[in-house]
Amino acid sequence: MTELAPAPQDAPVSSADVLVLRRLPGAKLESPAIVRHYVTCAVVLPGRTALEALAASLRGDERPEPGAIEVLGADLARMPRVPRPGSAPTLGWVPQDGGLLSNLNVWENIALPVTYHWPRVAGELPSLVNSIMERLGLDAREICGRRPVDLSVLERRLVSFVRAVAMVPELLVLDATLDDLEGEVFDRAKRMFEVFAHALPFRHLVHLGTRHMDHARFGEPAPIIVEVQ
Amino acid sequence: MFTRTYIETVPGPGRLDRRGAFARTWRWLRSLALPPVRESFLRQVYFTAMQGSIGILFRGAVVGTIIIAYMIRVLNADVAVTNKILLIFVFREVGPLFAAVLVILRSGSAVTSEIALMGLSGELRTLRRLGIRVSEYLILPRIVGIPFATVALTFYFQCVTLFGGFVLAPLVIEATFAQLVNEFFATVSLWDVGYSVVKSLVFGVIIALASCWYGLRLSSMDITAIPKAVTRAITLSVAYVMIFNALFAYFVFGVLLFGLIRAEI
Numbered sequence: 001m002t003e004l005a006p007a008p009q010d011a012p013v014s015s016a017d018v019l020v021l022r023r024l025p026g027a028k029l030e031s032p033a034i035v036r037h038y039v040t041c042a043v044v045l046p047g048r049t050a051l052e053a054l055a056a057s058l059r060g061d062e063r064p065e066p067g068a069i070e071v072l073g074a075d076l077a078r079m080p081r082v083p084r085p086g087s088a089p090t091l092g093w094v095p096q097d098g099g100l101l102s103n104l105n106v107w108e109n110i111a112l113p114v115t116y117h118w119p120r121v122a123g124e125l126p127s128l129v130n131s132i133m134e135r136l137g138l139d140a141r142e143i144c145g146r147r148p149v150d151l152s153v154l155e156r157r158l159v160s161f162v163r164a165v166a167m168v169p170e171l172l173v174l175d176a177t178l179d180d181l182e183g184e185v186f187d188r189a190k191r192m193f194e195v196f197a198h199a200l201p202f203r204h205l206v207h208l209g210t211r212h213m214d215h216a217r218f219g220e221p222a223p224i225i226v227e228v229q
Numbered sequence: 230m231f232t233r234t235y236i237e238t239v240p241g242p243g244r245l246d247r248r249g250a251f252a253r254t255w256r257w258l259r260s261l262a263l264p265p266v267r268e269s270f271l272r273q274v275y276f277t278a279m280q281g282s283i284g285i286l287f288r289g290a291v292v293g294t295i296i297i298a299y300m301i302r303v304l305n306a307d308v309a310v311t312n313k314i315l316l317i318f319v320f321r322e323v324g325p326l327f328a329a330v331l332v333i334l335r336s337g338s339a340v341t342s343e344i345a346l347m348g349l350s351g352e353l354r355t356l357r358r359l360g361i362r363v364s365e366y367l368i369l370p371r372i373v374g375i376p377f378a379t380v381a382l383t384f385y386f387q388c389v390t391l392f393g394g395f396v397l398a399p400l401v402i403e404a405t406f407a408q409l410v411n412e413f414f415a416t417v418s419l420w421d422v423g424y425s426v427v428k429s430l431v432f433g434v435i436i437a438l439a440s441c442w443y444g445l446r447l448s449s450m451d452i453t454a455i456p457k458a459v460t461r462a463i464t465l466s467v468a469y470v471m472i473f474n475a476l477f478a479y480f481v482f483g484v485l486l487f488g489l490i491r492a493e494i
Binding site for chain 2: 095099100115
């Protein structure tokens with residue numbers, strides 16, 4: 001059983017390297033985890049690995065019990081995927097396989113949620129997507145007409161990241177997005193963190209990994225890395 | 230990177246909408262104005278009506294000429310009987326039915342397999358995670374688009390078949406093309422046009438509902454579920470279309486089973 005060190009009360013908040021959850025009294029992690037700053041975790045269900053349940057909840061595969069997990073002051077069980085009037089902060093999600101629709105090309109995949117929810121800002125999307133892709137090392141003109149089946153593993157994840165960022169989430173979850181990547185490909189994928197910090201400096205990012213990742217791999221500033229065993 | 234307008238467009242806290250079923254249905258229909266839903270609707274109409282029209286052209290010409298010529302010959306028809314055959318048989322009954330069968334075989338099967346595949350590959354889950362309602366993005370364009378396309382195909386079939394009949398009939402009976410055309414347009418009424426339009430619309434709705442229903446409800450999460458879903462969708466679409474066809478004729482014109490049963494009108 002691993003216990004987390006209590007969070008320092010005066011530690012500075014930085015959007016790219018902290019996941020803020022409310023600590024439940026007496027909460028303990030039941031699996032090994034690497035944490036750096038003042039993250040607190042909640043035990044979701046008795047006997048379950050907190051991080052596994054958290055990961056499943058953040059992915060949307062499971063609904064935690066109301067009140068079991070609180071994220072950014074909101075109940076995770078009620079956290080919407082899209083901002084709606086009267087709703088809590090929103091959750092963005094980048095899956096490991098990209099989660100792109102196979103019958104749409106890259107541009108249509110990126111534009112779909114934005115034009116669906118906020119058609120008024122659709123006109124600004126091309127320049128936004130262009131600048132994000134440039135920072136990620138993608139050629140927007142070359143890639144936007146391609147179908148997901150023609151993309152590499154990294155390209156699918158990066159496109160999915162662009163789509164998620166365009167939705168302006170309060171909390172963006174990278175679901176094992178850096179797994180199975182090595183060398184130069186891994187370095188390119190890591191750019192997602194700096195792009196997110198630049199594009200949405202007052203929002204939060206978390207990476208759910210299935211491998212041990214330490215600061216030496218990520219460099220500074222490093223995101224909080226929550227391992228799912 | 231993000232402009233102020235972009236960030237501020239994201240709706241902030243406000244009153245939740247709690248209106249009733251009618252308002253929710255109206256809002257559901259209004260989502261056709263959303264760009265991706267509208268695009269999906271136009272794509273569906275194009276696939277069903279435009280691409281389906283090529284098949285109608287040849288098949289309609291064959292049906293129109295061969296069957297009509299045969300019936301005129303067998304019944305030893307004159308202008309009036311020929312006109313009745315064209316109006317009742319082709320315009321009212323065969324036209325909408327033929328278009329419906331074509332739509333079932335082409336679009337119905339395609340819609341079912343597309344939605345089923347999206348379910349199997351996790352794309353439906355992706356849509357839900359993006360906050361996109363499957364009922365708005367996938368179902369609504371089909372429920373509105375397929376009926377429109379069916380009406381268009383019906384009209385196209387009627388035109389091709391009637392034209393074929395008008396061209397061929399003078400070779401079999403003593404009548405000119407102009408006589409037949411004038412007689413037909415003197416006989417056909419708005420009632421007949423409305424009858425075929427309403428039938429086509431309802432056929433289209435039946436086909437769209439059946440295709441989407443079985444596409445969304447797979448018997449299992451493996452690849453064999455797709456052909457099963459397609460088969461069920463096609464079979465039930467044909468059955469419901471035939472049932473509605475019979476009942477509608479009974480209620481409108483008072484005849485069932487081609488005149489074997491008559492209604493008290």
